Each structure stands twice: as structure tokens, then as C-alpha cells.
Amino acid sequence: MTTIKAPTNCPSCGSTLEWSNHLLYCKNTLCSSQAAKRVEHFAKTLKIKGLGPATIAKLGLTDVADIYMLTEEIIAESLNSNKLAEKLMFEINNSTDAPLNLLLPGFSIPLVGKSAADKLSLVCESIFDINDVTCRSAGLGPKVTENLLNWLETDFPIYKNLPFSFNFNQVVQPTNKKGCVCISGKLHSYKTKAEATEILTKLGFEVKSSITKQVTILVNESGIESAKTKQARESGLIIVTNLKDFIGEYK
Numbered sequence: 001m002t003t004i005k006a007p008t009n010c011p012s013c014g015s016t017l018e019w020s021n022h023l024l025y026c027k028n029t030l031c032s033s034q035a036a037k038r039v040e041h042f043a044k045t046l047k048i049k050g051l052g053p054a055t056i057a058k059l060g061l062t063d064v065a066d067i068y069m070l071t072e073e074i075i076a077e078s079l080n081s082n083k084l085a086e087k088l089m090f091e092i093n094n095s096t097d098a099p100l101n102l103l104l105p106g107f108s109i110p111l112v113g114k115s116a117a118d119k120l121s122l123v124c125e126s127i128f129d130i131n132d133v134t135c136r137s138a139g140l141g142p143k144v145t146e147n148l149l150n151w152l153e154t155d156f157p158i159y160k161n162l163p164f165s166f167n168f169n170q171v172v173q174p175t176n177k178k179g180c181v182c183i184s185g186k187l188h189s190y191k192t193k194a195e196a197t198e199i200l201t202k203l204g205f206e207v208k209s210s211i212t213k214q215v216t217i218l219v220n221e222s223g224i225e226s227a228k229t230k231q232a233r234e235s236g237l238i239i240v241t242n243l244k245d246f247i248g249e250y251k
Helices: 032-045 053-059 072-079 082-095 100-106 114-121 132-137 142-154 193-202 227-235 243-250
Strands: 018-020 023-025 179-184 205-208 217-220 238-240
Touching (some): 053 072, 114 193, 193 205, 193 243
Parallel strands (some): 179 205, 179 217, 217 238
């Protein structure tokens, strides 16, 4: 039987790898591979067409800020194409209209995705309104709040002069509420709770993370008789076992 020896150092930066949940990770934030992935994630989130892994490597981009220091001449020389340079420069300039709803998820802040950004947009107008109080008002968890506030303190000063307004697009809350929903456990009808929450909100439902007095519907697709499910039965709430079948009636 052949024994495979786990690597001890990152192949990109040489840093010592660390075990976490039976997986090896490079924790060096300056690792070139991680830096390139962060730029790739930002470009993908803001839908900057033409800025994929190969182009990022050719342009030597190691940070999000590098994108907005590019000129058409630099791009043309690096990619050996005036036509590609013109197209990519257009995409980069066009991306500066992106609202904070997209920007925050684009910066690869741990646990801060579109759902968190949209929640913040309900209580904040710009990035300068984000603090511990507004994070709690938006319903963000303690770890998400900690990660976001740390990023604002340590990383945002690097990016604050980028050509963005750093303003939120306000998420419109439907006025004709069709009910208040709480999702319990893992979903089978949707990949994530965030996806289901977005669809429910668009359809006019309000979504809560726990059973409150406002909740009228509990979603439990796991079949497990959780504490939330028992509470819902006792309170006479509607219990939904397949969310797609349920909301199909409202489309």
C-alpha cells in the first residue's frame, strides 16, 4: 500500500500549511495564488467581462486596486491586442457604477455575501453608515459583524479612493406582505437559504431567522421534528415541507 505524504508548504508562497477540518490551508494573506483568486472573485462579482484568470496573470494583478490603475495602453501591451484592451477598459470603467450591494461581496470579506449586503442596505445609505449598531439593526450575526468591521478598519482605507460611490442601492421592501416565513434546517428545494430568502422576499413574504410573533409559516423540508417545528405546531402555524411547491401558488 502506497503512503501519500501530505505537503507541508504552500506551492505558491512556501508558507507552512495548516490543517483545518481535515483539509490543508495556506493562511498567508499575501500568497500570490490567493491574491489572484481575490481579484478573480471581484471581477466575477462585478461582471467585468474579459478579466478571467489568464488575463489577471498576464496583467500581473495582485489586488483589486490594481484593476483601476490600468490604462488602455498597459492592457494593450500586456495582452498584445488593442481591440481586447479597448473592450476590457470599457468593462472596467463600466464597473465603477456598481452599488455597495455588489462591492461588499466582491471584496472577499469572510461571511459577507449578497444577503448580508442587502440587509445592510435596509438600514444604511453608504459604507460610512456601517458600524456595530447598524450591523445589529440589519440582523447580521456577531461573526459577520466582526469580519466586516475588521475589514472596514484595516482594508477599506486601501480602497476608499477607488472610483466608486460606496453607496447602497436600497432594496425595495414589498408593501403587500403575504406572510412571514421562518426557514428551519437544511433545504432540498433550493441550494441555500439565501437563495430561498431572496425569492420569498421578491414574492412579498417577510423572512425571519427565528419564530417570532409575526411568523405565520414555517418551512421544514428536512422532516426532522426540530424545536422550531414543535413550537410552530403548538402555535398553529402553517408548516411547509416543500418550499417550491408552496410558493408556486403565488407566482
